[in-house]
Amino acid sequence: MCAAPNTFAYLSHCPLETENYELSNNYASNNSSQQAERWHVDRTCYRAGPDEYCTYTNALFNNGEGVSFIATAESISHITNRSAFRSEVSVPKIDGPYREAKILGKGQGLVVTKAVRTGQTLISRTPALVVGANTVKTLKRDELDDLLVRAVDNLPSMHRDDILELSTHDGARTHREKVGKIFRTNSFSTGSHDGNSNFQSLFATVSRINHSCRPNCAYFFDSNTFSQNVVAVRDIQLGEELSVAYIDPILPRSERLKRLKAWGFECLCERCSANATQTAESDENVAEILRLWKELDNYSASSHATPAMAERLISLYNEEGLQSRVQEAHYRAAVEWIGIGEIEKASEHAALCVKYGTLFKGPGRPFIEKMNQLLDNPTSHPHWMFRSKHVDV
Numbered sequence: 209m210c211a212a213p214n215t216f217a218y219l220s221h222c223p224l225e226t227e228n229y230e231l232s233n234n235y236a237s238n239n240s241s242q243q244a245e246r247w248h249v250d251r252t253c254y255r256a257g258p259d260e261y262c263t264y265t266n267a268l269f270n271n272g273e274g275v276s277f278i279a280t281a282e283s284i285s286h287i288t289n290r291s292a293f294r295s296e297v298s299v300p301k302i303d304g305p306y307r308e309a310k311i312l313g314k315g316q317g318l319v320v321t322k323a324v325r326t327g328q329t330l331i332s333r334t335p336a337l338v339v340g341a342n343t344v345k346t347l348k349r350d351e352l353d354d355l356l357v358r359a360v361d362n363l364p365s366m367h368r369d370d371i372l373e374l375s376t377h378d379g380a381r382t383h384r385e386k387v388g389k390i391f392r393t394n395s396f397s398t399g400s401h402d403g404n405s406n407f408q409s410l411f412a413t414v415s416r417i418n419h420s421c422r423p424n425c426a427y428f429f430d431s432n433t434f435s436q437n438v439v440a441v442r443d444i445q446l447g448e449e450l451s452v453a454y455i456d457p458i459l460p461r462s463e464r465l466k467r468l469k470a471w472g473f474e475c476l477c478e479r480c481s482a483n484a485t486q487t488a489e490s491d492e493n494v495a496e497i498l499r500l501w502k503e504l505d506n507y508s509a510s511s512h513a514t515p516a517m518a519e520r521l522i523s524l525y526n527e528e529g530l531q532s533r534v535q536e537a538h539y540r541a542a543v544e545w546i547g548i549g550e551i552e553k554a555s556e557h558a559a560l561c562v563k564y565g566t567l568f569k570g571p572g573r574p575f576i577e578k579m580n581q582l583l584d585n586p587t588s589h590p591h592w593m594f595r596s597k598h599v600d601v
């Protein structure tokens with residue numbers, strides 16, 4: 209413990225808590241020294257195998273919101289070179305319209321204070337705390353909790369106080385236990401920020417949103433602005449609670465409940481609380497969605513897939529309240545229609561896939577790129593007439 213990170217230009221002995229360190233030239237040659245000076249490294253680090261994990265805080269990030277990382281020095285040097293950490297990129301903050309409210313059986317939640325339309329962004333926030341998934345796996349629980357406490361305590365006070373109000377699920381006796389539980393109960397997977405391993409991130413307000421297996425919002429992490437975005441997937445009425453899916457909702461009720469129990473709670477969402485008849489119908493819809501996927505995703509001559517099956521898939525997603533995933537069904541419909549040479553129908557679905565995919569999953573996804581190719585040049589799309597020709601694509 210307490211070895212200074214090797215990619216920072218550090219003092220010759222164990223660095224003092226919250227002291228500034230300049231990034232070394234190896235990793236941060238593009239960073240201005242002004243940017244480098246914004247980073248503080250805490251003196252406590254833990255080693256596991258060849259890697260050393262430390263806490264890095266940038267209190268000035270995003271207009272003083274601040275952010276802390278627990279990562280290796282090599283990771284942090286990659287991350288600080290990302291656009292969001294350069295002064296020329298401004299990170300938008302969208303926060304509302306909603307208020308916090310007590311939700312029966314679920315602790316706190318967020319309810320809208322104004323009617324919201326499909327596609328509206330309700331939250332766009334940068335994280336308070338970002339931790340490498342490897343770090344979580346590799347360090348001992350005690351060591352990780354030690355770093356988590358430092359990462360949270362070193363944040364600017366407003367962001368820190370917001371984080372310390374998040375749910376611990378079932379309470380905590382000490383500050384250390386509280387911080388560990390808050391991280392484990394509320395963090396989201398936000399992908400790879402160093403081009404290598406995955407990270408888990410903790411956000412102040414985003415983490416207040418409860419789960420539903422029929423969510424009215426989708427969320428995605430935009431690595432360009434380093435922000436988590438929450439978007440309405442359908443119109444939301446004044447006073448309705450915001451919800452996102454913590455797990456894949458295209459599963460039968462028993463499997464969803466099992467996964468959410470493993471996550472840490474008994475799900476009280478509308479779909480899981482439905483009566484036996486509604487549950488049987490919903491489970492049958494899920495089974496049909498899974499059968500349709502299997503046929504539609506079979507691009508060989510043996511497939512019986514048709515455009516009608518893809519149209520049915522769209523109806524089932526809507527019937528089941530799975531609008532957060534509807535772009536997937538439009539993608540399959542576009543492929544089936546182009547597969548029999550119906551350009552107009554294919555383009556209609558490709559445009560809807562691009563529209564909802566961009567809104568609900570964020571810009572620049574490969575599937576959106578493929579649908580844009582179809583829109584630009586349908587007859588040279590790889591799926592053009594593939595169902596008619598019966599060839600594997």
Ligand SMILES: C[S@@+](CC[C@H](N)C(=O)[O-])C[C@H]1O[C@@H](n2cnc3c(N)ncnc32)[C@H](O)[C@@H]1O
Nearest residue numbers: 314315316375394415416418419473475476477
């Ligand atoms: C990320 S937090 C959500 C915000 C939390 N309700 C709070 O008070 O801060 C996750 C916790 O909220 C509760 N929760 C979320 N969705 C729920 C649901 N559908 N049914 C029951 N409890 C839920 C569970 O206690 C879960 O561990």
